[in-house]
Amino acid sequence: QVQLVESGGGLVQAGGSLRLSCAASGRTFSNYAMGWFRQAPGKEREFVAAISWSGGRTYYADSVKGRFTISRDNAENTVYLRMNSLKPEDTAVYYCAADQNKWVIRVAPGLYDYWGQGTQVTVSS
Numbered sequence: 001q002v003q004l005v006e007s008g009g010g011l012v013q014a015g016g017s018l019r020l021s022c023a024a025s026g027r028t029f030s031n032y033a034m035g036w037f038r039q040a041p042g043k044e045r046e047f048v049a050a051i052s053w054s055g056g057r058t059y060y061a062d063s064v065k066g067r068f069t070i071s072r073d074n075a076e077n078t079v080y081l082r083m084n085s086l087k088p089e090d091t092a093v094y095y096c097a098a099d100q101n102k103w104v105i106r107v108a109p110g111l112y113d114y115w116g117q118g119t120q121v122t123v124s125s
Contacts, residue, residue: 002026002098002114009094009119012086016123020081022096022116029077030054033099036070036081037109038092038121045095045109049081053102061107064090086123093118 008020020036035050049060049070058070069082079096097112106112 004116006116006119009121011122017084022079024077030074034079038094040092047107050105059105088125
């Protein structure tokens with residue numbers, strides 16, 4: 001089992017920045033690829049970004065490419081999502097997730113094994 005706890009969400013004006021953190025505990029953090037997803041009211045959960053177990057590879061949804069950066073610190077058992085140039089359409093609950101298949105980066109939420117409880121991000125116009 002892996003326990004994931006997100007933090008860093010909040011209310012920010014359009015154009016602002018936030019950094020989300022996801023702290024992991026339980027099994028060896030570096031055994032997992034990690035992803036960030038988000039879910040807005042009335043919408044399905046969607047992929048935002050993912051990072052390989054070593055941090056050497058990343059992948060982003062087109063909607064956030066160039067604005068968001070995913071990173072990880074395996075010594076601190078933490079994955080981050082730096083969000084710049086935020087837009088009102090980025091408003092959602094953001095979740096981090098762990099994938100036991102650490103060798104690939106995957107975008108489908110159903111392929112991830114463990115999830116955090118989520119943190120709310122609200123971007124005002």
